[in-house]
Amino acid sequence: xxxxxxxxxxxxxxxxxxxxxxxxxxxxxxxxxxxxxxxxxxxxxxxxxxxxxxxxxxxxxxxxxxxxxxxxxxxxxxxxxxxxxxxxxxxxxxxxxxxxxxxxxxxxxxxxxxxxxxxxxxxxxxxxxxxxxxxxxxxxxxxxxxxxxxxxxxxxxxxxxxxxxxxxxxxxxxxxxxxxxxxxxxxxxxxxxxxxxxxxxxxxxxxxxxxxxxxxxxxxxxxxxxxxxxxxxxxxxxxxxxxxxxxxxxxxxxxxxxxxxxxxxxxxxxxxxxxxxxxxxxxxxxxxxxxxxxxxxxxxxxxxxxxxxxxxxxxxxxxxxxxxxxxxxxxxxxxxxxxxxxxxxxxxxxxxxxxxxxxxxxxxxxxxxxxxxxxxxxxxxxx
Numbered sequence: 001x002x003x004x005x006x007x008x009x010x011x012x013x014x015x016x017x018x019x020x021x022x023x024x025x026x027x028x029x030x031x032x033x034x035x036x037x038x039x040x041x042x043x044x045x046x047x048x049x050x051x052x053x054x055x056x057x058x059x060x061x062x063x064x065x066x067x068x069x070x071x072x073x074x075x076x077x078x079x080x081x082x083x084x085x086x087x088x089x090x091x092x093x094x095x096x097x098x099x100x101x102x103x104x105x106x107x108x109x110x111x112x113x114x115x116x117x118x119x120x121x122x123x124x125x126x127x128x129x130x131x132x133x134x135x136x137x138x139x140x141x142x143x144x145x146x147x148x149x150x151x152x153x154x155x156x157x158x159x160x161x162x163x164x165x166x167x168x169x170x171x172x173x174x175x176x177x178x179x180x181x182x183x184x185x186x187x188x189x190x191x192x193x194x195x196x197x198x199x200x201x202x203x204x205x206x207x208x209x210x211x212x213x214x215x216x217x218x219x220x221x222x223x224x225x226x227x228x229x230x231x232x233x234x235x236x237x238x239x240x241x242x243x244x245x246x247x248x249x250x251x252x253x254x255x256x257x258x259x260x261x262x263x264x265x266x267x268x269x270x271x272x273x274x275x276x277x278x279x280x281x282x283x284x285x286x287x288x289x290x291x292x293x294x295x296x297x298x299x300x301x302x303x304x305x306x307x308x309x310x311x312x313x314x315x316x317x318x319x320x321x322x323x324x325x326x327x328x329x330x331x332x333x334x335x336x337x338x339x340x341x342x343x344x345x346x347x348x349x350x351x352x353x354x355x356x357x358x359x360x361x362x363x364x365x366x367x368x369x370x371x372x373x374x375x376x377x378x379x380x381x382x383x
Contacts, residue, residue, distance in 0.1 A: 004090070009080070009103035016073025016107070019333075022060065023065035031057055035134075038154060041147050044137050047226075056130040059123040066115050067340075071310035072333040074104060087319055101315045108311030118302035120261045127258040132191075142197045142204065142243060143168065155161055155241045168194050173208060176240070187214040190236070198240070206239040209327045256296050256297030268293045291354035298359040302366060306340065309366045312373035318378040339364050 036053055039045045045053065057143050138145060146152065152160040163172025170193040177186035190211030198205050213231045221359055259267065271290050274283065317332065343365040350358040 004095070005103045008077075009107060010080075010102065012073055012077045012104055012107055015077045016070050016111075018071035019076070020062070020065050020069030023068045024061045027061035027065055028054070031061060035130075036330035038135060038147075038152075039134065040147075041150060043147075043220065044141060044144055049137070052333075053130055053134070055135075056126040059118050059126045062308065063115070063119055063123055064341075066111060066118075066308040067303065067310045068333060068337045070108060070111050072306050073312045074311055074314035075318040075333055076222040078104075078315060082319045095379060097316070097319070101112070101312075101377075104311060104315055105308075108308045111311070112304045115307050116301065119300035119303055124258045124260045131258075143195060145243075146170070146195060146204070155243075160241070165195075168196060170206075173206075173211070173338055177232060185216050187216075187241075188212075188236075201240070204240065204241040204243065206328045208233075208236045208238075208239065210234060211236065256292055259296075261297075262295055264297060287354045288352055292351050294359035295348065295351050295362065298362040299348075302344065302362050305363070305366050306369075309373065310336070310340075313369050313376065316373065316376035318381060320376070323354055338368065343368075 021093075031253070032054065035057075036050065040050065047197065074312070078087070087115040088163065091097070104145070104383045141317055145154070146160070146162055146165055148162050148165045150161070152162075157178055158179065159176045161174040162170050171191065173188075173190040173193050175188040176184045179185050188208070188211060192210065193206055195207075196205045197203075211233055213233065215231075227311045245372035256267070268290065271368065274286065279284070314333075344362060347358055347364065350361065
């Protein structure tokens with residue numbers, strides 16, 4: 001690698017690293033608020049544990065931040081070089097576009113390799129570890145999950161609010177039961193109550209005192225023109241809030257998305273063997289499960305391949321736009337990435353249609369990007 005290669009390689013490397021860090025930070029904030037903030041508010045995670053859980057989030061957000069960061073870094077670097085006429089000087093010296101692109105392609109190949117290893121091994125391990133450790137934290141003190149003066153939405157189908165909580169005693173208790181469209185169909189208010197944990201059923205058990213229940217009509221719960229059904233009580237029967245969606249009673253069940261490559265292959269081998277007495281419905285479910293596994297595997301390869309396709313399209317685009325402005329180049333990168341992820345998500349909706357081969361169709365967005373990059377390379381080279 002000569003001086004020019006080292007210059008371009010280092011320039012693109014540091015800019016890409018900064019861009020990946022920026023996108024990872026933005027994605028980290030969203031995942032932190034959704035996954036960790038309830039446990040922080042409940043006081044179940046101390047500072048040291050929080051740092052550990054945030055660290056376990058990094059491989060997951062890098063899966064999505066790496067392709068966007070590489071594209072942004074290339075656009076910023078080559079846009080600056082082109083705006084400063086450095087690319088013009090290189091080409092005037094007889095250096096072609098493909099030759100200028102060599103260090104960028106080398107960097108993209110390294111990034112694709114890192115992304116593939118992260119997607120196949122590191123990310124699944126960190127996700128399973130994070131879910132297991134969070135479950136252990138909640139299991140150690142499940143009552144602390146009820147945080148006063150906070151709307152608690154982690155329980156399926158209900159929203160809970162508690163004004164005050166002292167040990168197992170509750171005051172100013174509210175519960176809203178929701179339908180499938182997230183509309184309130186039942187509202188429970190109680191002056192006081194108590195809470196216990198039923199380990200055998202993995203549920204929080206509430207006993208409420210001196211309260212009121214309001215039932216809303218199932219067909220139009222938001223229509224208040226008709227009178228609603230009201231009732232009062234001195235003490236309710238036990239209200240159970242299942243905790244299975246928050247943590248399992250035994251072990252954390254590993255989703256297909258978070259299985260390492262070897263475990264995914266084992267699952268596929270098991271499903272590939274049909275039962276002698278298999279019915280048509282069972283065969284359809286087995287084929288859908290196989291298609292889901294194939295889709296997960298394709299997603300991991302596809303996300304790694306996106307690093308290379310984004311890099312290739314970023315080279316001629318960065319030279320063509322010739323902009324120093326960070327915001328403009330960042331906007332171009334985000335627009336391309338959003339288009340790419342929209343296509344991949346749209347294809348992912350076909351996972352229940354194995355006859356359409358969604359695992360193979362998932363590579364279509366990358367093929368489109370490769371084709372677009374090749375066309376732009378040819379046109380830019382001829383300028």
